[in-house]
Amino acid sequence: MDELEIDNRVKLARVEKGLTQEELADLVGVTRQTIGLIEAGKYNPTIKLCLMLARATGKDLDGLFWIRGER
């Protein structure tokens, strides 16, 4: 079975909110590197972190993360 790929719009949402990676990382309690990897699509965050990112950027969860090919 093919591995499920997740796409996200975290970088766009962060920039729209006027936050740096460091600031967003501080808001959700992770490192800047983790935010960088999420934005690059190289790390799949847990649902808890996804929700925290959605809250910090003022977006809906499904506006921030989706399964590749479904949008």
Add this chain to the structure above:
Amino acid sequence: MKPKNLDERSVQLNGQVSFWVLMLTQIALAGWIVINRYVLGKPMQETGAIAAILGFSMAAYWGLRAYLSGALPVISWRRMLVIYILVVAVIFFATLLIQGVPPVERRYEMAYPFAGVAVVLGVYMLVAYLGKRRMDTLISE
């Protein structure tokens, strides 16, 4: 308010690094035992302590994993009895075929399969039962 949780990627990395280092350590210890016993021909007494540490490490690691995951199927007593009889029979008769009947002063060794398999299956049942109970408690909370 800034969350106080540890970076989840670091937690994942800690787990991965711990796993690989533990596996490498166990392989190194097993290699050391094999080389000392079968290449250098040292007596079992000289490798016994390391073998015990290795055995404890492997049993504790896999036992804890199985317990915490709660994924080991709990097998009924009747089915476990059938498995016990089958495994003991295979080991007992295979040993008998390969090594023959031991002399009278070492006849007690014939009981090893009975005791050994009972201990292994007993530990399995305990870990499976406790793991399932823990998972049921967590889910029902």
